[in-house]
Amino acid sequence: MATAGKVIKCKAAVAWEPNKPVVIEEIEVAPPQANEVRIKIVATSVCHTDLYHLFESMHKDGFPTVLGHEGAGIVESVGPGVTEFQPGDKVIPLFLSQCKECHLCKNPRTNQCEVAWTRINQAIMAGVESRFTCKGKRVLQFMGTSTFSEYTVINQMAVAKIDPAAPLDKVCLLGCGICTGYGAAVNTAKVEPGSTCAVFGLGAVGLAAVMGCKAAGAKRIIAVDVNPDKFEKAKVFGATDFVNPKDHDKPIHEVLTKMTNGGVDYSLECVGNVQVMRSALESSAQGWGVSVIVGWTDLHDIVIRPAHLISGRTWKGSMFGGFKSKDGVSKMVKDYLDKKLKVDEFISQNMTLDQANDAIELMKNCKCIRAVMSVSPP
Numbered sequence: 001m002a003t004a005g006k007v008i009k010c011k012a013a014v015a016w017e018p019n020k021p022v023v024i025e026e027i028e029v030a031p032p033q034a035n036e037v038r039i040k041i042v043a044t045s046v047c048h049t050d051l052y053h054l055f056e057s058m059h060k061d062g063f064p065t066v067l068g069h070e071g072a073g074i075v076e077s078v079g080p081g082v083t084e085f086q087p088g089d090k091v092i093p094l095f096l097s098q099c100k101e102c103h104l105c106k107n108p109r110t111n112q113c114e115v116a117w118t119r120i121n122q123a124i125m126a127g128v129e130s131r132f133t134c135k136g137k138r139v140l141q142f143m144g145t146s147t148f149s150e151y152t153v154i155n156q157m158a159v160a161k162i163d164p165a166a167p168l169d170k171v172c173l174l175g176c177g178i179c180t181g182y183g184a185a186v187n188t189a190k191v192e193p194g195s196t197c198a199v200f201g202l203g204a205v206g207l208a209a210v211m212g213c214k215a216a217g218a219k220r221i222i223a224v225d226v227n228p229d230k231f232e233k234a235k236v237f238g239a240t241d242f243v244n245p246k247d248h249d250k251p252i253h254e255v256l257t258k259m260t261n262g263g264v265d266y267s268l269e270c271v272g273n274v275q276v277m278r279s280a281l282e283s284s285a286q287g288w289g290v291s292v293i294v295g296w297t298d299l300h301d302i303v304i305r306p307a308h309l310i311s312g313r314t315w316k317g318s319m320f321g322g323f324k325s326k327d328g329v330s331k332m333v334k335d336y337l338d339k340k341l342k343v344d345e346f347i348s349q350n351m352t353l354d355q356a357n358d359a360i361e362l363m364k365n366c367k368c369i370r371a372v373m374s375v376s377p378p
């Protein structure tokens, strides 16, 4: 490889400041250090968590940064000590690592990895280290991944090797949203055949949760969103009932409790709004209902009545759908290639990295499910 061991100058969408458009800049990407992999990003998409950082949490120490954590690419070069990857391998960057050695990785009950939280500063949602500079300034790597760049450098414990047959402009979506929602239903809620489910929020995460409920054999899947344009897509993934909270003057948990004669067996919050998290919990059945928080926010606390839990509900949270990240993503790519999993149906627009601000605006205005941007030629 002509570029191995050298700094690569390439294009990236840099977020210099919160709440401002990103700027397409030339950045320098340093060669990979020990245990790191430099990846040519071929395709990436925008997830609501990118918007959360840019427009909602707006932590000033989290900038300048290169956003993007849902991408796929090809290994360009590897640093010392890397044995698992070779130049040319198709890979998906992971915002949650799987070191396979810590006490969490060794425990089958969780997908958390101790190393992840030493590598990523959760307050600023960025890697502690960065291999990026631009105009003489250090630029942070959002979630350790930064896929809105032609090249990025990631520790090998946060990279999944995938089937060489996988189309990168499709499977990039498995880097976050689809695995998150699908796994929240299948792995975290552990939806059972014949059950009734409710999914709040029908972005890619919620639609993937609908798909997970259906795959697990749910008999009734109630799709809840304030934007009725989302219902048609939800039907494609298996939703059976559609509820727009704006059509009702009663609290939505009362509507769902009435519709289901006592509440749903499983509810999944895929919005990132603490009021909706409470509604989802209260919509689950007294006695056995399970409610899972998937939407992300670190800005507000939630208020609930203890009686809602004491009366037999279980409240859980799910990160990256409970999948051990490296193993889970490789397997989900395989399932897609084996036609066991829908992915193409989530893509609402195809764009290029130069249109990053348009893709971000589409997401902000709720006009897309996933806009996939082509970044580098494959």
Ligand code: NAD
Binding pocket: 046, 047, 048, 049, 052, 176, 177, 180, 200, 201, 202, 203, 204, 205, 206, 224, 225, 226, 227, 230, 245, 270, 271, 272, 273, 276, 293, 294, 295, 296, 297, 318, 319, 320, 321, 363, 366, 368, 369
């Ligand atoms: P999105 O913006 O595409 O979708 C959110 C949906 O929620 C939209 O369709 C919107 O209309 C709907 N909505 C908004 N307010 C609502 C309300 N009051 N009631 C019902 N629906 C409402 O977002 P996305 O990319 O699908 O992500 C969803 C959430 O999941 C975000 O909070 C994101 O940060 C989070 N997320 C979490 C993880 C994780 O590991 N837990 C991973 C990825 C994303």
Ligand code: ZN
Binding pocket: 047, 048, 049, 050, 069, 070, 176, 177
């Ligand atoms: Zn995401």
